[in-house]
Amino acid sequence: MDQLQEDVTCSICLDVLDDPVSIECSHNFCQGCLMAHWRGVSAQSYQCPECRTPCSRDRMTPDTRLRALVKKITEPLREEMELQGPGAQPEPGRPVQLVRLDDKGSLILYEEALSLCLEQGGVGDAPVCLVSIIREQRQGKSFLMNCLLRRLQSPEAVDASWMG
Known part of the structure; x- marks a missing residue:
C-alpha cells in the first residue's frame, strides 16, 4: 500500500x-x-x-x-x-x-x-x-528529507548503514 x-x-x-x-x-x-x-x-x-x-x-x-x-x-x-x-x-x-x-x-x-x-x-x-525545506524545484529537497527520515528511523546505527 x-x-x-x-x-x-x-x-x-x-x-x-x-x-x-x-x-x-x-x-x-x-x-x-x-x-x-x-x-x-x-x-x-x-x-x-x-x-x-x-x-x-x-x-x-x-x-x-x-x-x-x-x-x-x-x-x-x-x-x-x-x-x-x-x-x-x-x-x-x-x-x-x-x-x-x-x-x-x-x-x-x-x-x-x-x-x-x-x-x-x-x-x-x-x-x-x-523540518521545513522550501526551495526551487529540483534542488535536492526530497533527497535531503529522505536522508533525514532514514537517519531518524535508524538511531542505533553507528556506521553508514542507515543510508541504505
Whole structure:
C-alpha cells in the first residue's frame, strides 16, 4: 500500500494527488500545484517540474483514471482514521505534512494535522523537531528529507548503514 501511495503522490506538494492532471511528458501533478508552479512564468517557458520538458498549459488534461485510483487508495486510510476517532495518531516514524502551498503560492497550515501530532498521548514532554525545506524545484529537497527520515528511523546505527 505504501508503494501505491507513493505512486499517487504529487512531486510538488508531496501529498496525495488532488484533482490530478497529466501534462505532455506524461507526468502527473495536482492541478492547483501545477498552476501555482507555473504562475508568473511566461507561456513560452512552461516546463515539467520533474523532467523539465517544455509543456503547454493548454495541453494539461484531467486524469480521471488516476483520480479514481487515488480515491480507491485513500478511502480505506480515511476510514481507518475515522474509526480511530479524534486525536488518532499518525503512524510513528512517518512524516506528517503540516503546511502546503495554496494556488497563490502562500503557505497554508493544516491545523488538524498539527493538532493530531501534538495531542497524541506521550507527546507532552517529548522533543519536537519541525523540518521545513522550501526551495526551487529540483534542488535536492526530497533527497535531503529522505536522508533525514532514514537517519531518524535508524538511531542505533553507528556506521553508514542507515543510508541504505
